[in-house]
Amino acid sequence: MTSGTSPDRAAPAESADAAPRGAAPAGARTVDRGRGPLLVSLSIVGVLVLAVVLIAVVGRHSGDRGADRAGPRRTVAVHLVDMDIVPATIGVPRGTRLTLQVTNTGAVRHDLAFPHGPATRMLNPGSSQLLDLGTVTAGETGWCTVPGHKQAGMTLTIQVSGQPATAAHDATIDPDAVPARGFRARPATLPPAGPRVHRVTLHVRDRTLTVAPGVTQRMWTFGGTVPGPTLHGRVGDTFVVTLVNDAGMGHSIDFHASSVAPDRVMRTIGPGQRLVYRFTARHASAFLYHCATAPMIEHLGNGMYGAVVIDAPDLRPVAAEYVLVGSELYLGPEGGTGDATKMRRGTPDAVVFNGYYDQYRHAPLTVKRQGRVRIWVVDAGLTRPIDFHVVGAPFDTVFSDGGYLVRPGDRSRGAAQVLALQPGQGGFVEFTPAGPGHYPFLSHLMIDADRGATGTLIVTR
Ligand SMILES: [Cu+2]
Known part of the structure; x- marks a missing residue:
């Protein structure tokens, strides 16, 4: 192979050698400086031979880390x-x-x-x-x-070099830090289903949000929060959503709950523009909605997602009903937008429920009296499955991405340990806690539980 012998063949994206392409003049100057008294006795041809050899050596080094020390x-x-x-x-x-x-x-x-x-x-x-x-x-x-x-x-x-790779640049989360006084968790209670026609206005705006104790990020939001507001209805309900772009770049919205031709309603609108997205919910589940403007990985990675909960027609009343949207944080500088390189590498700093690190460990969910609990879960991604588990409470009911996996009264007497969701999926679980106590919940993918996907459900007497 000759790839190491010519400066022109160095990796095109990042050449460690002198001028881009045709680097011979710089190489020749190096030769001139280095030849010293040796050249006195050499012919012009000899100089050229030496130059070719030295260029070859420089070129070989340009492909490895040696160039970082040798080539300024x-x-x-x-x-x-x-x-x-x-x-x-x-x-x-x-x-x-x-x-x-x-x-x-x-x-x-x-x-x-x-x-x-x-x-x-x-x-x-x-x-x-x-x-x-x-x-x-x-x-x-x-x-x-x-x-x-x-x-x-x-x-x-x-x-x-000598500076840390990212610490000087990106915000970091201290897993032992606690929220400031007055911290209020995002309410996780499912809002009422409301009327059969849901008129909603969603303003897209950039907002600086606290995502972990002492850590803020400039998020791209639907309605000023991450996740955006939860919409709740029944099969057959109509949603008339007005999207208003109050931000500085183009955005859009894609409701997974809608059966529509995407062309018009999911189009990108520029700053100051608005559109009306109308759909009828034909199916039950916990659906994701998200911005669909390119690059989508950054629009979701910076916070543009939320949940639409459409009740299954056979749901029974429960004592408590919650919604958790699982998502990932790719921290940029403190107060800045997310790190797009980390997004593309799929290396989140945190995996969180409803937008905040260990949110419901700091401010637990509660069930005021012992009774049945239903928890809706949506995985907004970008990359992590959510493996939703409640310690001490096997699920006698699991509805996963459009259908029941486990139901009470089944002759199998089965129960589920987790609701496993991929990005873009949702569902719910039901269970009856055995008695008063503190029931931790988490994504049972331990790497994610370890980076923010935990909470506590307190069952009181
Ligand atoms: Cu967007």
């Missing part, structure tokens, strides 16, 4: 995608002479500017520009200056 010049390809910069982070050794080959691969105009450094011109889709950052001695973050794009996640962080 580096050119990195950077893509401005719509509402994202790829890569979002570039790590270099201190003292690197860094050049960015910035290309707008999105559909709208973007630029890249550093607060104490250079900036590209406003780049049309498809165009690119070399951006010389000079010799990098400290980390810094640049962004797209188009209004709203930085908030949407278009940032690029230069990290200088």
Whole structure:
């Protein structure tokens, strides 16, 4: 293989060598400086041979980490995608002479500017520009200056080696921290089903929300909360939802409960626009709704989801009825939007019920008298299954994504330990607690219970 012998064959996305392509002049200069008295006795041909050998050595090193120590010049390809910069982070050794080959691969105009450094011109889709950052001695973050794009996640962080990979940048959750005084959990009680025609207005707006003790994030919301409000009705009910976009970028909504042609009602509307999404609920379940604007992974990852609960016609009254939406947190900087790179890697910082780390462990759900409990669960994703379990309370009823898996009175006398849901699924469980006490609930995927997917149900006398 000859791939290591030419600078031109270094990885195209991140070349560790000098100028992009045609690096021979820089390599030749290196040769000139290094030849010293040796060259006195060499012919021109000899110089060229030596140059080729040295270029080959430099090129070989450009493909491995040795270049980070040996080569202080580096050119990195950077893509401005719509509402994202790829890569979002570039790590270099201190003292690197860094050049960015910035290309707008999105559909709208973007630029890249550093607060104490250079900036590209406003780049049309498809165009690119070399951006010389000079010799990098400290980390810094640049962004797209188009209004709203930085908030949407278009940032690029230069990290200088010796600094921690992400700690200097992203917020972190302290699992032992407790909420501030006056903390109020999101009410988990299922709202009443209301009239047969549900008129709902959902304002899309960016809001800074507390997602764990001492940690805030700039979330993209339906109605100002994450998850968005829970809608509740019966089979046959009509929902007339007015979506109003009060945010700075395009958004949309997709109701899994609706049987509709998506084209019109699920279209993206721009800032200041509104649409009316009308549907009749034909089926029972706990359905997800979410923003369906690209890149969906970021619109969901930043909080744009909620639940629509459509009662099965045969439901019996219960003593307590709750809704839990499971979702993931991909923390960006404190007070900033989520980290799109973590979203794409599927590495959440937390898995939570109703938008907050260990929310109902801090503020338990209660059943005032011993009686039957129904808990609706929706998995909003992005990537984690929810393996819903209540300690000490096997489920005699499980309704999973549209049908009963377990029902009381079944001759099998079976019961379920968990309600297992994939992203985009929902259902409910029922059980009668054995007596007063504290019943922990969790996602039984322990890695997720360990990162925020827990709570407590208190059964009082
Ligand atoms: Cu959106």
